[in-house]
Amino acid sequence: MIFLELVLQNFGPYAGRQVINLDPRSEENPRPIILLGGMNGGGKTTLMDAIRLALYGQRAQCSTRGNLSYSDFLTQCVNSKTDPLKDTRIELVFEHIENDEPIKYRIVRFWTKNLKDGKDTLGILGDDDTWPVDSLVNIWDEYIENLLPLGISNLFLFDGEQVKELAEQETPPPVVVDAIRGLLGLELADRLAVDLDILVNRKLKEVGNSKDLANLEEIETRLTQQQEDYQTTEEKLETLKNQVEELEQKQQEAFDKFISEGGKIAAERNQLELQQDTKTVEIEQVRQSMCELAADVLPLALIPNLLTQVQTQGEKEFRHQQVQISKDLLIERDQRLLTWLNQVEISPIQVEKIQSFLVQDVDSLYANTIQIEAPWLLADDEILSQLDNLIYHLQNTKLSAKEKLAILKNKEEEIHTLERQVQTAAAPEDYTKLRQAIEAAQNKVVQAKANYETIRRRLAELENIIAKSKKELSEYTVKNIKHKNSEHIITSAAKVQDTLKIFREKLTLRKLNKLEEEVKNCFLYLLHKSDLVHRITIDTKTFSLSLYDLNGKPVPKHRLSAGEKQLLAIAFLWGLAKVSGHRLPVAIDTPLGRLDSSHRSNLVERYFPSASHQVILLSTDTEIGKNEVETLRENEAIAREYLLKYDSATRQTTIQPGYFW
Secondary structure (H helix, E strand, O other), X not given: OEEEEEEEEEEOOEEEEEEEEOOOOOOOOOOOEEEEEEOOOOOHHHHHHHHHHHHHHHHOOOOOOOOOOHHHHHHXXXXXXXXOOOXXXXXXXXXXXXXXXXXXXXXXXXXXXXXXXXXXXXXXXXOOOOOEOHHHHHOHHHXXXXXXXXXXXXXXXXXXXXXXXXXXXXXXXXXXXXXXXXXXXXXXXXXXXXXXXXXXXXXXXXXXXXXXXXXXXXXXXXXXXXXXXXXXXHHHHHHHHHHHHHHHHHHHHHHHHHHHOOHHHHHOHHHHHHHHHHHHHHHHHHHHHHHHXXXXXXXXXXXXXXXXXXXXXXXXHHHHHHHHHHHHHHHHHHHHHHHHHHHOOOOHHHHHHHHHHHHHHHHHHOHHXXXXXXXXXXXXXXXXXXXXXXXXXXXXXHHHHHHHHHHHHHHHHHHHXXXXXXXXXXXXXXXXXXXXXXXXXXXXXXXXXXXXXXXHHHHHHHHHHHHHHHHHHHHHHHXXXXXXXXXXXXXXXXHHHHHHHHHHHHHHHHHHHHHHHHHXXXXXXXXXXXXXXXXXXXXXXXXXXXEEOOXXXXXXXXXXXXXXXXXXXXXXXXXXXXXXXXXXXXXXXXXOOOOOHHHHHHHHHHHOOOOOOOEEEEEOOOOOXXXXXHHHHHOOOEEEEEEEEEEOOOOEEEEEEOOOO
């Protein structure tokens, strides 16, 4: 299937008739990408809605429809400057293969602002755009379901918000779950199960007597009411869930305001002031201790040079005294030696020579110790010892004084910090308002959560009641309806339901295994870290993804970066599209989101040219920028380029050839 042309006439911001050629084929090599650029609010999403609306009409899942009825939505889509009597029109031309032959159809939907019967008019034109194919108009919904089923259309027509939602949630959003179920054929199995229940109930009515029929109808009526109550309660529960999330957000905002405007510090004011008093006492104690040091030997630290000079002089004079004593002792010994020599038989000449030697020897020994200046300190041993002790004690005192001075500085800085904190505290009246705002927000959250829990319990009760009613209906059937043929149908239907359940499980496992492999291959192909994931599994009930590394250990999803999560989401959608077996165009609105440069490059170079034989990209100038578009052009991947030019003055968009660059 290939989209060939899209025509918009007075649709959304597109005034007048504007035509977009979407055919990617050319005489040269085929280029899959149709690139449409536009700023936010310029009409990109409107183009995607136009394609969906053309294909599915009232069933279209358009992003701007919300809870609007179909007639209100169509009225909303009419260009604001259009004459109410003029047509608003969408035309989509596509080509697909039927009986091995290419067939073209033009889908035409048109309406005016004053809707007729609250809906549009559908027309299907054939190859020559002249003769309508009325037979297709009546069965168009069934026909398009065979080409591009609505259930899986979101795998081929999706936007960046869908990728973002899929990337951030642990389990896929409902729109993707529906697509998976349609892809796996689970919708058919569920529909068959419902049809079997309808068949059994119909047979029960046919064969039961009047009393049985009345009982059956009573049970069915009760069951229908219970199911309606369940649906209503479920919707109310979803509303309360959203309300709880909004109130929690407001509570967080109130708490942030409480912190930023000094409420938290105001609540701790007494404690901070107590800490100030404690620090002040500690500072006073340190100062008192420093005063005691100053009253001792610490002032002598002001004359360290004089103390050193005195100590050096004392040591010098003490050494001189020691040398003088030893010299006197040697002279006395020499005198005794000379006296003895005079008594023995030694000539006077020899004695004189010995005496001369001894005098010279003593003079040479003490020549270096002769004191040039006269001693002036005249300190004895005890005084010098006291001086040494004083200097040693002074060094310790200086170290202690430095430590206490550092402690004093730190304490004063702590007091200044506490003072600044106290100064930033909110005033008492402001603190009261901030605290009341937080308490009010907390009370609302508590009340909303209580309401949510009450409704949740009610929902569980209804679920049990419905199960009980179904069981009652089943038991009533078995006990009271004995008609042979109908009993056979009822019994067989139960067996078919069991078989259908087993078939559904096996079908799910078989197709999910193939899907897991495709998603893994797509993810590794897009990712620049090929060793991050070795295996991907998909839960058979929730369809949530689980990642495992080479060692078989789980890779938590929160470990992935925001860009890696988006690539995983795109790989999931890509894998689903591949497994579907449908050769269909892919349209992507705001495709790149929060991807970093490397992931963006992988997506541009690997995914866009390979996603399908036709890829329609709707992008802003920041998503597919100058570098990305040049890469796509160099790779010959772009077939056509358009620019959605939005005029804010007229609030109209025109479609022009070319891109931003």
